[in-house]
Amino acid sequence: MKFRVNMYLRLLFLVFTFFHFLHGEEKKPFVLVTGGAGYIGSHTCKALHEAGFIPVTYDSLVVGKKEAVKWGPLVVGDLSDRKKLDAVLEEYQPVGVIHFAALTAVGESVTEPSKFYWNNVVGSLNLLDAVRDHHLAIFIFSSSAATYGIPLKSKIDESCTLSPINPYGNTKWMVEKILQDFEQAYGIRYVSFRYFNAAGADLGGELGPHVKGATHLIPIVIQVGMKKRQILEIYGTDYPTSDGTAIRDYIHVSDLADAHVLALKYLLNGNKSMTLNLGTGHGYSVKEVVESAKKVMLCDIPHVYSARRAGDPPALIADAEKAKKLLGWEAKNSDLETLIRTAWEWHKNLSD
Numbered sequence: 001m002k003f004r005v006n007m008y009l010r011l012l013f014l015v016f017t018f019f020h021f022l023h024g025e026e027k028k029p030f031v032l033v034t035g036g037a038g039y040i041g042s043h044t045c046k047a048l049h050e051a052g053f054i055p056v057t058y059d060s061l062v063v064g065k066k067e068a069v070k071w072g073p074l075v076v077g078d079l080s081d082r083k084k085l086d087a088v089l090e091e092y093q094p095v096g097v098i099h100f101a102a103l104t105a106v107g108e109s110v111t112e113p114s115k116f117y118w119n120n121v122v123g124s125l126n127l128l129d130a131v132r133d134h135h136l137a138i139f140i141f142s143s144s145a146a147t148y149g150i151p152l153k154s155k156i157d158e159s160c161t162l163s164p165i166n167p168y169g170n171t172k173w174m175v176e177k178i179l180q181d182f183e184q185a186y187g188i189r190y191v192s193f194r195y196f197n198a199a200g201a202d203l204g205g206e207l208g209p210h211v212k213g214a215t216h217l218i219p220i221v222i223q224v225g226m227k228k229r230q231i232l233e234i235y236g237t238d239y240p241t242s243d244g245t246a247i248r249d250y251i252h253v254s255d256l257a258d259a260h261v262l263a264l265k266y267l268l269n270g271n272k273s274m275t276l277n278l279g280t281g282h283g284y285s286v287k288e289v290v291e292s293a294k295k296v297m298l299c300d301i302p303h304v305y306s307a308r309r310a311g312d313p314p315a316l317i318a319d320a321e322k323a324k325k326l327l328g329w330e331a332k333n334s335d336l337e338t339l340i341r342t343a344w345e346w347h348k349n350l351s352d
Contacts, residue, residue: 002181025340030072031264034127037064039209040142040173040198040256044098045071046207047257053264056092058085059101068207085130096138096264097131099124102171102282104217106146109168115235119169125178132186137319138267139179140260145277147173147194150313153211154247154283157319158194158275165311176275189273191263193256196318200252200339201346208346209253217261217289218250222344225297232301234286239315242252247283252333252342262327270325279332281319292336297344 031048035041036057041064045055049071057069060078073092077084079101102120103109109116124141131139146169147162164170179190199218201208214220223229237244259278284292290301323329333342 006281012270028052030056030094032056032058032088032092032094033100034058034066034097035102035142036072036098037061037066037068037074037101038062040195040253041072041098041100042207043202043253043257044100044260045069046202047254047261048072048098048264051265053095053261053263056088056094058088063103063210065210070206071131079119079127082126082130085127086134089130089136091136091294095135095268096140097127097136098140098142098260098264099127100142101127102142104168106166106168107215109166109171111252113167116167116171120168121174121178124175126180128188130177131188132182133240137187137189138264139188139262140267141175141179141190142178142191142303143176143190143194143275144169144172145194145196145279145318146315147176150311151316154313154315155281155317155319158277158322179273183273189267189271191267191273192275193259193263194254194275194318195275196249196251196277196316198253198256199250199343200254200333201342203254203333203342205349208350209343217248217286218293218340218343219347221289221293221301222297222340222347225293225299225301225344226347230302232290232303234290234303234305235312235345237305238308240290241314243285243287245286246312247285247317249279249281249283249317250289250336250339251318251331252339254333255331258332259323259327259329262286262329266327274322274326276323276326277318277320278323278329278331279320281318281320283317284336288336289340293340293344296337296340 031053033055036045037059048055055072055076149163149165182188222231
């Protein structure tokens, strides 16, 4: 009972602080961003800064880049370090936590599952224990459409069956379940975002994806066009789609970042927990991506065709109406030309 009272008092304090912050009567509130030096995390830190928050980045810098931390303090630490997590929560007293820190390479998760379960699941549990013990009530989780596995329909809403097909997807599904239990037991309210295909770079040119080891289509296409890779391999030309190649839903990283700010405000206003897809509701085929890249970059994209990869569905498209309805969110920058142009300009500037 004492814990519940403390939790409710903390929530009232957060709502009071946020109300005065909106009216310019209080200093800017801190938000803890784990993985804030990574691709999506750093873009979200910029969006938080522009919305009047101070992002506190907590990152091991194993994958994240120190130079991407520009809008608030950086604390170098691992999710396994409970003492450091306690220290940063005590020092900054954040109004909420946005949790990006995770290993994300699907192929590596298959060959090194132990590494993924320790980092993504045990690390998240350690973070949530710290959040609970510091009486925080707001948590935003970076989940993934990988939780759906191979869905039975091409347009996916949040009610679709969750059946991950790799350890990475399993780790995201497990943390979603942990969040449900923590809300029930400890009153921690959350928003879990299931991303589709994040792409693009900051519209102002300040941030972008890491260049080395790209595994997603748009960065690979750009690297081929810039002659940093010899050739693009297209897997499958016999899918039941308009041009025979697989279709995916691509969403601009800045649109993803905006959704996290809206979710933070949603929870600060006392709203209930929820799980939401983030995508555009529209898909582009591999060939469409290639043709658009040719027009944007004014170059050829050498490619070869190979057989389908096992487990690749013909089309994966998000139904993101729930996010639009509850958060007022829109994917404003996710047309194919903008996705490719911003990523290309980022890669090009890195090469200059």
